[in-house]
Amino acid sequence: MARMGHDSERAAMIYQHEARGAHQAITRAIDTHVQAKQALMARKIKDGVRMIKPRARHSGPELGLDS
Numbered sequence: 001m002a003r004m005g006h007d008s009e010r011a012a013m014i015y016q017h018e019a020r021g022a023h024q025a026i027t028r029a030i031d032t033h034v035q036a037k038q039a040l041m042a043r044k045i046k047d048g049v050r051m052i053k054p055r056a057r058h059s060g061p062e063l064g065l066d067s
Helices: 009-047
Strands: none
Touching: none
C-alpha cells in the first residue's frame, strides 16, 4: 500500500479512516439538505404555489438601454 506521503503505513491507515468518516458525515448532511428541499417543493406543488419567480425586466442607463 502506498503511504501517500505519510511517515508510516499506520499513519496512512489512520488518515484514511478519518477521511472516510468525514466523507460519510458530508454525505449525510447533503442527503438531509436534498430531502428537505424535495419535501418543500412537494408541498409547494401540492399547494399550487408558483415556484419559479418571473425574471425582473431591467432597463435604463445602468444597462445602456435609455428609453
